[in-house]
Amino acid sequence: MNTSASPELAMTGIxxxxxxxxxxxxxxxxxxxxxxxxxxGANGAGKSTLMNVLGGVTRPDAGSIELCGTRIDIASPRDxxxxxxxxxxxxxxxxxxxxxxxxxxxxxxxxxxxxIDRAAIHARCQIILDRLGCTxxxxxxxxxxxxxxxxxxxxxxxxxxxxxxxxxxxxxxxLTQPEKRRLFAVIESLKxxxxxxxxxxxxxxxxxxxxxxxxxxxxxRTVGGGSIETFKPVxxxxxxxxxxxxxxxxxxxxxxxxxxxxxxRGLARGTALQDINFDLYVGEVVGLWGLLGAxxxxxxxxxVGLDPIDHGTIRWHDxxxxxxxxxxxxxxxxxxxxxxxxxxxxLLPLSVNDNLALPSLKRFLxxxxxxNRKPQxxxxxxxxxxxxxxxxxxxxxxxxxxxxxxQKVVLxxxxxxxxxxxxxxxxxxxxDVSAKTEILKLTAELARSGATVLLISSEIDELMRICDRxxxxxxxxxxxxxxxxxxxxxxxxxxxxxxxxxxxxxxxA
Amino acid sequence: xxxxxxxxxxxxxGGGLIDLxxxxxxxxxxxxxxxALSSSTNSFFTLDNQMSMLHAMAPIVIIxxxxxxxxxxxxxxxxxxxxxxxxxxxxxxLIKQAGWHPVAAYTVTLLIGAVxxxxxxxxxxxxKVNPLITTLGTMIxxxxxxxxVTNANVIxxxxxxxxxxxxxxxxxxxxxxxxxxxxxxxxVLHERxxxxxxxxxxxxxxxxxxxxxxxxxxxVFTNFVLCxxxxxxxxxxxxxxxxxxxxxxxxxxxxxxxxxxxxxxISLFGGxxxxxxxxxxxxxxFEMIRNGLNHLGANPYSYKLFGGxxxxxxxxxxxxxxxxxxxxGGG
Numbered sequence: 001m002n003t004s005a006s007p008e009l010a011m012t013g014i015x016x017x018x019x020x021x022x023x024x025x026x027x028x029x030x031x032x033x034x035x036x037x038x039x040x041g042a043n044g045a046g047k048s049t050l051m052n053v054l055g056g057v058t059r060p061d062a063g064s065i066e067l068c069g070t071r072i073d074i075a076s077p078r079d080x081x082x083x084x085x086x087x088x089x090x091x092x093x094x095x096x097x098x099x100x101x102x103x104x105x106x107x108x109x110x111x112x113x114x115x116i117d118r119a120a121i122h123a124r125c126q127i128i129l130d131r132l133g134c135t136x137x138x139x140x141x142x143x144x145x146x147x148x149x150x151x152x153x154x155x156x157x158x159x160x161x162x163x164x165x166x167x168x169x170x171x172x173x174x175l176t177q178p179e180k181r182r183l184f185a186v187i188e189s190l191k192x193x194x195x196x197x198x199x200x201x202x203x204x205x206x207x208x209x210x211x212x213x214x215x216x217x218x219x220x221r222t223v224g225g226g227s228i229e230t231f232k233p234v235x236x237x238x239x240x241x242x243x244x245x246x247x248x249x250x251x252x253x254x255x256x257x258x259x260x261x262x263x264x265r266g267l268a269r270g271t272a273l274q275d276i277n278f279d280l281y282v283g284e285v286v287g288l289w290g291l292l293g294a295x296x297x298x299x300x301x302x303x304v305g306l307d308p309i310d311h312g313t314i315r316w317h318d319x320x321x322x323x324x325x326x327x328x329x330x331x332x333x334x335x336x337x338x339x340x341x342x343x344x345x346x347l348l349p350l351s352v353n354d355n356l357a358l359p360s361l362k363r364f365l366x367x368x369x370x371x372n373r374k375p376q377x378x379x380x381x382x383x384x385x386x387x388x389x390x391x392x393x394x395x396x397x398x399x400x401x402x403x404x405x406x407q408k409v410v411l412x413x414x415x416x417x418x419x420x421x422x423x424x425x426x427x428x429x430x431x432d433v434s435a436k437t438e439i440l441k442l443t444a445e446l447a448r449s450g451a452t453v454l455l456i457s458s459e460i461d462e463l464m465r466i467c468d469r470x471x472x473x474x475x476x477x478x479x480x481x482x483x484x485x486x487x488x489x490x491x492x493x494x495x496x497x498x499x500x501x502x503x504x505x506x507x508x509a
Numbered sequence: 510x511x512x513x514x515x516x517x518x519x520x521x522x523g524g525g526l527i528d529l530x531x532x533x534x535x536x537x538x539x540x541x542x543x544x545a546l547s548s549s550t551n552s553f554f555t556l557d558n559q560m561s562m563l564h565a566m567a568p569i570v571i572i573x574x575x576x577x578x579x580x581x582x583x584x585x586x587x588x589x590x591x592x593x594x595x596x597x598x599x600x601x602x603l604i605k606q607a608g609w610h611p612v613a614a615y616t617v618t619l620l621i622g623a624v625x626x627x628x629x630x631x632x633x634x635x636x637k638v639n640p641l642i643t644t645l646g647t648m649i650x651x652x653x654x655x656x657x658v659t660n661a662n663v664i665x666x667x668x669x670x671x672x673x674x675x676x677x678x679x680x681x682x683x684x685x686x687x688x689x690x691x692x693x694x695x696x697v698l699h700e701r702x703x704x705x706x707x708x709x710x711x712x713x714x715x716x717x718x719x720x721x722x723x724x725x726x727x728x729v730f731t732n733f734v735l736c737x738x739x740x741x742x743x744x745x746x747x748x749x750x751x752x753x754x755x756x757x758x759x760x761x762x763x764x765x766x767x768x769x770x771x772x773x774x775i776s777l778f779g780g781x782x783x784x785x786x787x788x789x790x791x792x793x794x795f796e797m798i799r800n801g802l803n804h805l806g807a808n809p810y811s812y813k814l815f816g817g818x819x820x821x822x823x824x825x826x827x828x829x830x831x832x833x834x835x836x837x838g839g840g
Contacts, residue, residue: 057720077722093720095713097780098706106710107722109703116701157721 008033009165009196014063016049023049024060025220029198031213033164036187036197038207038228041217042240043292043458047200050217051167054198055087056080067164083165086158090169090200094150096143101125103142104157128156132186148179155186165196172206173293176271184210202293203475204233204499218242233496233503237291241460241492250437251285251444253484254468258282261421261452262330263322264303267312272298274477276312280421285443285453287463289482289491290473296456297338299473300423304331335414335422335451339429341406348399352391353380355398355409360416383412387442404435411442422446425456440466460491474498535772535823539794546801553804560680562800566792567688568747572762573769573788574695575739578732579640580770581699583712583779586736588629588644589766590759591651593744596621596737598655600745601664601754611670618741625651626737630730648763656756664754674749684746691739696785708732712779768816769795772823776830794819 007030016024024046031037041047052058054065056077065072067083074080080087095103101121110120125138134152136145142153151171158166168187172180187197187210199211207214208228215225216239224239259282267276272295280286288296301307303314305327316325316333325333347355357364357376364372364379380394387408391401398409407427414422424443428436444466447453457463463470472480472494479498482490547554572589579586600618603609609617625647632643666674676683699705708728711718719725740759747762748754771777772794773787798815 077720081722089720093717095710095717095780097713098709102706106706109706111703114702115697116703116706118701 007031008068010066011050011054012064012066014050014053014060014065016053016058016060022220024053024063027063027217027220027222029215029222029225031165031196031198031215033194033196034191035212036191036199036210038211038214039198039200039217040207040214040236040240045217045240046220047217048169049220051087051169051198051200054080054085054165055167056085057087081161081163084161084163085165085167086161086163087167088151088154088158088169088171090171090173092147092150092154094142094153096141098142099138100129100136100140100142100145100153100156101138103153104128104138104160108160124160125156128159131189132156132159133182146179147174148176148182151175151179151183152186155183163195165198166190167198167200169200170202170293171199172201172203202291204236204291204496205475205502207236208233208499208503216240233499234493237492237496240291248465250440250465251447251468254284257284259317260322261317263315265313265315267299267302267309267314269298269302269307269309272307272476273302273309274475276478278471278478278481280452280454282420282452283447283450284468285447285455285466287467287470288454288456288473289460289463289470289494291495292458294473295476296473297425298476300336300338300425300454300456303327303423304334304336306331330421333419333421335411335417335419337407337410337414337422337424337427339426341403341410346398346406346410349397351395351397352384352389352401352409353377353394356380356383356394356412356416359413379416383415386415387412388438402435404431404438407431407435407439408442411439415446420451422451422453423456424453426458427455428457428459428462436462460488464488464491470494535774535790535794539790539797542797542801546797546804550801550804553801556680558800558804560682560685562793562796563685564675564682564750565800566796567682567684568743568750569762569765569769569795570688570788570792571691571743571746572740573766573773573792574692574784575736575743576763576766577770577773577775577782577784577788578695578699578705578708579736580767580775580777581705581712581779581782581784582708582729582732583715584633584640584729584732585767585777586626586629586640586644586733586740587763587767588625588648588651589736589740589743590762591648591655592622592625592737592740593747593759593762594754594756595651595655595658596625596741597744597748597758598659598664598754601666601748602658604667604670605664611667611673615745618745619738622737622739622741622744623734624737626734626740627730629737630733633733634726634730644763652760659754659756661756663756666748666752666754670749671752674746674752684750687746691742692785692788695739696783699784704728704731709780712781714780765795768820768823771827772819774823774827776827777824778827781830 009031011029014024014027027046027050029039029050039047039051049058053060054074056074056079059075065074072083074083095106098106104125105121109116111117122138129136129138132152132155134156136149142150171183175183191197199207201207211228213226214228214231214236216223216236218240260279261282262280264276264278268274276299288299290296298307302309309327314325314327314330315322316330353376357379360379361371364376366372377394384391384394389405389408389412398406401409428439431439440462443453443455455463455467468484470482470486470491471478472482474495480494482494552558572593576586576589596618599621600614603614603617604611629644629647632638633640673683699709707723710723711725711728715725744759748758769788769791773782773791775782775784775787795816798819799812802812802815
């Protein structure tokens with residue numbers, strides 16, 4: 001094997017601009033044969049775009065790619081494949097109604113006299129599956145297989161052309177523990193065969209287990225990297241998130257706890273959520289802090305019944321006492337706002353007026369069951385005024401509003417029903433700076449008026465401007481609770497602490 | 510908690526029954542229907558009647574074979590009836606007015622079918638218009654053109670073509686043999702060739718197929734062309750059987766073809782089903798209902814009601830199957 005200092009894969013000066021967004025800015029990446037290189041970065045750091053460039057999915061505006069000393073041009077996924085670059089996508093590209101063998105050979109069937117040579121694909125498929133230590137029959141229909149098995153078939157497809165470079169894009173996000181161990185064994189054997197492995201994940205512990213090198217991206221640039229031995233988990237988290245200007249707080253942290261509004265005990269769902277316990281108190285903003293994939297959104301969805309739960313109890317203070325409540329019942333009492341404004345039911349063609357009134361229509365019915373327009377309009381005007389929604393009139397259609405104003409309409413709709421609990425999941429994603437601040441101000445105001453807010457955000461500066469308390473999530477569990485006065489460094493350390501302790505435990509064992 | 514687990518258990522038990530019913534339900538119903546019709550009428554279970562049933566099925570089997578390919582890729586082509594009319598009308602005019610030999614003229618018919626299919630393919634693939642809307646438009650437009658070129662007159666076909674339309678080898682009609690050949694060929698194309706597997710892949714998910722690197726546009730386009738050729742081919746036999754090209758040629762055929770495909774267990778969601786058994790079974794179902802009601806002396810219009818009910822049941826079964834496919838693990 002080539003042990004010289006020069007890397008077998010070198011991407012340099014890669015830039016890519018999408019309309020309005022600089023996705024990559026002079027990013028670079030180098031990787032060596034027989035090694036796994038972790039590509040790390042927070043959401044939107046550009047790692048997916050960089051991998052898409054290598055995989056031929058995205059064409060860069062500038063930059064060069066060298067593979068084994070030769071400069072190559074990659075214009076399409078087919079080009080990438082012909083250069084021996086294989087991409088194992090995070091979203092599996094399996095075809096459920098076809099067999100395992102057909103799935104592997106779908107884009108390049110060996111044929112005899114115009115017909116597919118079934119014996120040949122069966123035999124070749126069996127060889128690849130054996131190499132992966134996979135006991136699935138090539139004739140099985142993929143739709144009957146588990147997610148982990150489908151992932152193996154995805155890898156098998158990538159292996160068909162004897163690739164030199166294999167990109168794994170968050171391969172473990174939906175795998176069970178044994179499936180993950182099997183995947184790691186496969187990656188180890190690929191490394192022994194001299195492949196260049198690029199490994200994208202949000203899970204810090206994994207990269208220390210199977211990667212030799214790491215490359216960290218932030219804001220479209222490569223901000224650091226090297227041999228993994230020279231890094232501690234906390235270094236990587238710091239590189240990923242960067243130093244941020246926190247700015248002034250919008251709301252001083254609460255000193256005292258008031259009444260409990262919501263009590264969650266032993267909540268669990270599969271591998272996504274493990275034994276979640278926490279309380280929420282009246283009038284506070286609680287930041288759910290964690291990296292992408294830590295299970296924050298999953299927790300929010302489980303609380304309001306959008307995902308089923310396996311175990312656990314939720315109790316809700318109904319004014320007199322804490323009583324058990326089902327997630328579906330909680331959903332009706334909660335203002336649930338996510339980054340997906342359309343998915344959460346903003347009806348774009350309808351007017352702001354109609355959108356705001358939608359959940360409270362019953363209040364406006366006259367004795368004949370017809371809508372009373374005047375109080376509805378009054379409500380809309382109040383909300384537009386209170387939230388500072390920029391509209392030409394209340395009859396303007398929601399689809400013509402900016403993202404920030406759309407998000408305000410979603411918030412306003414919930415405000416009209418006067419919920420005592422808000423769950424906000426990345427409410428500011430995709431908004432510009434001033435819109436973000438306005439949404440945060442509104443959030444602070446909600447808490448001041450007595451509502452409780454559970455706020456999910458990937459941007460630490462946002463959380464630090466408003467939270468009274470933090471719940472730290474790592475890998476589907478709440479690992480720590482920090483006060484609102486926690487410093488930037490403390491929040492960073494909290495993310496890597498479980499990984500670091502896990503590593504020392506393993507080192508001792 | 511307990512309540513939900515009970516519910517899911519119920520659903521999965523129901524799913525098992527539904528699974529059984531969808532897998533073997535139609536063959537069973539078909540056999541029962543056959544036995545019932547045979548025992549309640551004297552004229553149904555005769556060699557002559559059985560053969561004429563197959564004879565009547567032949568054109569629709571050919572057209573539905575092409576439709577099955579399109580449905581397999583998750584698309585729809587409801588212009589097949591109009592393609593049949595326009596292409597056969599033009600071919601027949603070549604015989605009647607230009608004095609062409611029928612073989613040459615109907616070869617041109619097939620080419621016209623290919624061109625009309627290509628028009629559909631172009632609109633769907635290049636202009637990216639929804640296939641249902643596309644072929645709804647071309648269904649109306651092609652029929653309009655055909656009515657214009659024929660002046661809405663009946664074209665009476667020459668004797669040699671009429672004879673061929675009802676030609677028999679022993680008890681078997683020639684077009685039955687040809688339809689069977691076409692059906693088997695399309696079946697092999699679907700199951701044993703790269704093309705067939707790749708259009709099934711598109712039916713599984715167009716974006717997935719594109720990400721894998723399949724030439725989705727080219728495959729879908731070719732599929733519409735093939736469907737057009739088979740529509741024209743089926744149309745030739747439909748016209749030859751009655752000995753003339755009437756303005757009704759192919760009318761409603763598109764919906765019969767879709768119904769045949771769906772009843773045969775080929776999912777409208779794409780990617781699912783087998784062509785040989787599916788099309789044969791589906792076509793037989795409709796023909797048996799039509800023919801059987803005839804022999805029972807039922808009102809001829811009752812066929813539409815029965816056909817409608819059968820289509821509804823088949824669609825419902827398809828939707829149930831799709832639901833049970835999606836539920837486990839969200840896969």
